[in-house]
Amino acid sequence: MDIKLSQCFIAIDDHDKALPFYRDVLGLEVRNDVGYGGMRWVTVGAPSQPDVDIVLESPLADPNASPADREAVAELLAKGHLRGVIFMTDDCDATFERISAAGGEVLQEPIDQPYGVRDCAFRDPSGNMVRFRQPRTQ
Template identity: 55%
Template sequence: MNITIHYAFLPHDDPDAALGFYRDILGFEVRNDVGYGGMRWITVGPPDQPGTSIVLEPPAADTGVTDEERRVITEMMAKGSYARVALATTDLDATFARLEAGGAEIVQEPTDQPYGVRDCAVRDPSGNLIRINEVR
């Protein structure tokens, strides 16, 4: 069996700010940008990995979510506790410098973790936690 990760979903509350972070700071390419019903879905991904994408979606898009659940999701997003993703790079220091220069909210500077990973953490404009691991 050959299974790969095709899409992961992260909520956004400001599509233009999300584009500024994922496209302009991280260097992801925009693969799709679709508006419908006053909402916007943006698909981004690393240029050298056309089969792997992140879909930035409005948290209100799921019609099965109640207003109370949307409120809780919005609060969790603001705290950075609703969604997260781990990315990888071969040059963590350069990636961190680019994030810092781009104004990303820094959660943790590059650190050697006791479990053997060197990584850093930032939040995207919607509060999603982005951990970036250094791979060799």
């Protein structure tokens, strides 16, 4: 059996704020932009991984959700407690400099971790943690 990742989802509160970060700052390509019933999904991905999609979706893309549920999820998103994503990079320091120069909100500068990677972290415009890791060479 061969299983591969196809899609992952990141909750965002404003597609028009999130899209420039993921497209222009991170360099992901926009693959789809779909609206339905007052909701919107934007699919982005790395050109080097055409089979893996990242779907930027509203925090609670469920038309049957209660107002209380919507409020609870919005609060978690605002605090940065919903989904996060970790990207691989071949140069953590250059990635950090590029995103910092574009105004990315820094959570962690590049650091060598004891588990064998060098990584850094930012918040996206919705508050999600976005990490970038580079395997360390021995």
